[in-house]
Amino acid sequence: MKSLAELAAIREKMKDKVVLREGSGEIRVVVGMATCGIAAGARPVLNAFVEGVSNAGLADKVMVSQTGCIGVCQFEPVVEIFEAGKDKVTYIKMTPEKAAEVIEKHLKGGAPVSEYTITNAIS
Amino acid sequence: MKELSLNILDIAQNSVKAKAKNILIKLTETADSLTLVIEDNGCGMSKEMVENVINPFCTTRTTRKVGLGIPLLKLAAEQTGGSVNIESVSEQVDPVNCGTKVTAVFFKNHLDFTPLGDIVSTVTALIQGSPDIDWRFEHHLEGGSVELDTVELREVLGDVPLDTYEVIKWIEAYLQEGYDSVK
Ligand SMILES: Nc1ncnc2c1ncn2[C@@H]1O[C@H](COP(=O)(O)OP(=O)(O)OP(=O)(O)O)[C@@H](O)[C@H]1O
Ligand code: FES
Ligand SMILES: [Mg+2]
Numbered sequence: 001m002k003s004l005a006e007l008a009a010i011r012e013k014m015k016d017k018v019v020l021r022e023g024s025g026e027i028r029v030v031v032g033m034a035t036c037g038i039a040a041g042a043r044p045v046l047n048a049f050v051e052g053v054s055n056a057g058l059a060d061k062v063m064v065s066q067t068g069c070i071g072v073c074q075f076e077p078v079v080e081i082f083e084a085g086k087d088k089v090t091y092i093k094m095t096p097e098k099a100a101e102v103i104e105k106h107l108k109g110g111a112p113v114s115e116y117t118i119t120n121a122i123s
Numbered sequence: 124m125k126e127l128s129l130n131i132l133d134i135a136q137n138s139v140k141a142k143a144k145n146i147l148i149k150l151t152e153t154a155d156s157l158t159l160v161i162e163d164n165g166c167g168m169s170k171e172m173v174e175n176v177i178n179p180f181c182t183t184r185t186t187r188k189v190g191l192g193i194p195l196l197k198l199a200a201e202q203t204g205g206s207v208n209i210e211s212v213s214e215q216v217d218p219v220n221c222g223t224k225v226t227a228v229f230f231k232n233h234l235d236f237t238p239l240g241d242i243v244s245t246v247t248a249l250i251q252g253s254p255d256i257d258w259r260f261e262h263h264l265e266g267g268s269v270e271l272d273t274v275e276l277r278e279v280l281g282d283v284p285l286d287t288y289e290v291i292k293w294i295e296a297y298l299q300e301g302y303d304s305v306k
Contacts, residue, residue, distance in 0.1 A: 004276075007276060007279045007280055008279050010280070010287070010289045010290060011279065014283045014289075033252065035190070038124070038129050039124055039125075039129065039133075039195075043132060043248055044244075047244060047247075050251060050288065050291065
């Protein structure tokens with residue numbers, strides 16, 4: 001059975017890291033979680049980012065957060081990526097599979113996956 | 124919505140938006156029914172607002188954009204022969220005891236009952252998204268209960284935020300084990 005002792009161990013382990021976290025979030029991944037986003041499949045996409053960012057060892061650099069309406073219902077699930085000094089990148093019709101690719105190529109590799117971005121869908 | 128747990132995720136986001144400090148999600152099941160309660164101490168709504176939100180297409184007011192969340196929950200409940208009820212106290216009326224309680228009853232044996240689906244994923248998504256809220260989750264099944272209270276977790280975790288990946292994974296495994304032992 002999962003025990004509170006395990007949580008206490010996590011706390012021990014995090015002791016030094018907590019301070020580090022304050023300065024983190026060089027990159028912000030924002031998942032649209034309004035009604036339309038949730039209905040279109042935002043929950044598994046969010047999970048894929050939370051899971052994938054940590055597994056890729058990017059937790060100190062990338063913050064995954066949620067927001068409400070992004071205003072483009074027809075393109076949900078929508079994910080926006082903000083990075084200081086760079087233009088916002090908006091990914092549309094996201095899936096957990098596409099999320100894995102974005103983590104690898106964009107978050108880790110620094111190159112946005114243009115086939116999934118909104119500019120690509122409009123033009 | 125494909126799963127009831129997605130409606131729950133969506134309705135609980137309303138409580139988050141209402142700036143609630145405490146949010147309770149309670150599911151109670153019998154052999155043929157499922158009752159969902161989502162209760163918060165957020166800003167609440169006026170009587171007219173509650174009317175408007177429950178029956179957005181019946182009222183004459185057109186100033187506000189029509190929300191989808193509550194009508195979808197209502198549809199999901201009513202199509203099983205159940206119903207949705209909203210009690211709310213606006214902060215303008217009572218700034219101390221304000222808040223909202225949404226109750227939905229579903230009949231599980233009805234053909235149009237939407238299965239609960241991945242409720243664990245809904246709970247972890249909510250906590251990950253709003254780690255500073257005090258969340259309480261209760262699911263009472265015929266074979267036992269699954270419960271989680273972030274106040275208790277916080278006591279052990281101290282300054283470590285609830286949205287820390289290891290903590291979210293712990294919550295996920297904890298709830299999963301709870302369900303495994305009840306089923
Ligand atoms: N728990 C709550 N506390 C305070 N106000 C609420 C609460 N739940 C709903 N409301 C009010 O009712 C409105 C309608 O809610 P509903 O979920 O139907 O749509 P919405 O959240 O506005 O939009 P969406 O379609 O993205 O859900 C909300 O905008 C909010 O003003
Ligand atoms: S309501 Fe769909 S993106 Fe806002
Ligand atoms: Mg809503």
